[in-house]
Amino acid sequence: MPTLRQLRYLTALADERHFGRAAAACHVTQPALSMQIRDLEAELNLVLVERGRTGASLTDEGVALAERARALIAGVRDLEDFARERRGAHSRRLSLGVIPSVAPYLLPTILPVLQAAIPDLELKVRETQTAQLLTELAAGELDAVIAALPLAGEGIEAAPLFDDPFLLASPAAAPLAAEDPRSLPSERLLLLEEGHCLREQALGVCAISDLSTFGATSLTTLLQLVAHGQGVTLLPQMAARDIADPRIALARFPEPQPKRTIAMAWRAASARKKQLKDIAGRIRTAVAHDD
Structure with missing residues (x-):
């Protein structure tokens, strides 16, 4: 049976298209990542990766499997968040994606808001274009994104923040x-x-x-x-x-x-939905007071 580790390595390879960069992103050695991918191919009896001198590209089967793997990984992370919430141990980490035309202007206003909402905040900010942010959100790599409406994607909820x-x-x-x-x-x-x-x-x-x-x-x-x-x-x-x-x-x-209308979005299935809605409300208030 495929392991979660193998699926994570496959999605990293899909993103990086290079074994060395994928291994670095996963904080493992290249031989270790390569071996896990080969084990996954053997387990499924499918060729998932085309290996070349300049890098690696996924086969059609590899692309399809990576898409499913992202959904599974996101589901596991939501389960982990759900367990934390039930234990009353709210996660201190927050992976937030922000589009480039918003990040440098909004972050100075909202960073104190995030720190107040999440004690001992461990913040990871990802700044890139909307399409990539939504892909990473769906994959569970991001907890929330801040971007301009409309935001297309299945299983995504959005709360407008300001015009x-x-x-x-x-x-x-x-x-x-x-x-x-x-x-x-x-x-x-x-x-x-x-x-x-x-x-x-x-x-x-x-x-x-x-x-x-x-x-x-x-x-x-x-x-x-x-x-x-x-x-x-x-x-x-x-x-x-x-x-x-x-x-x-x-x-x-x-x-x-x-x-344009700027909004904050998260996965509808996220176990942290209540916390993220609270953060969105705090951001909305902070921006209104900053005007």
Whole structure:
């Protein structure tokens, strides 16, 4: 019968696509991880991994099994949390995923909230794009994620935290008026690269279905381009608070202002649901007081 250890090693290999990196992620030696994967293949009588000089890739059977393994691992972690909750021994650990366009602006506000909610907090923060966060949440690798709605996925519950209006950032030397965002010149619109939900939201706000334009990896890069007169961008209000660059002009759109809604999500089956709902409420209150 496959063991939980073998399934964890397989999911790590699926993520890393390299035996050495997967072993490091699991804190074991590469031979130990490789042997466990071979034992799993022998147990199931399936070839799960294609091994090559430059790395490893999962076969179709390996991909399918890794997906099921993630669900099983998440279920085991929820069982462990359930047992802790019943014993009254609340977990001190919290694995929290946050999207890049939120993390640097929200974390300073919510870290004291998390520490107050969980004594002796052992916090692990994962900052990456929404799709990857939801994958890791479903796999039980994260306890909760903070991202922009909508959040698609089976077995996921989300609690809205706050609305984050969009501002227009344009060069101060030639500022644009913040009128209807659909009237913004598409050829001058600067966006994050594909995969960032903020890019899709900006395209939606501006009613642009497809746009071939420079894709930045961060809001900091976008603002530098705006400052140097290379274009304009939609900037979340939470990211505008610390901007003191005189080369950038910020303007607020008239009502109804375009906005995104930031939410916290967790697995519906999580044994920590009550605690996570409490944390979401505390974050909501802290953000409201911070405005």
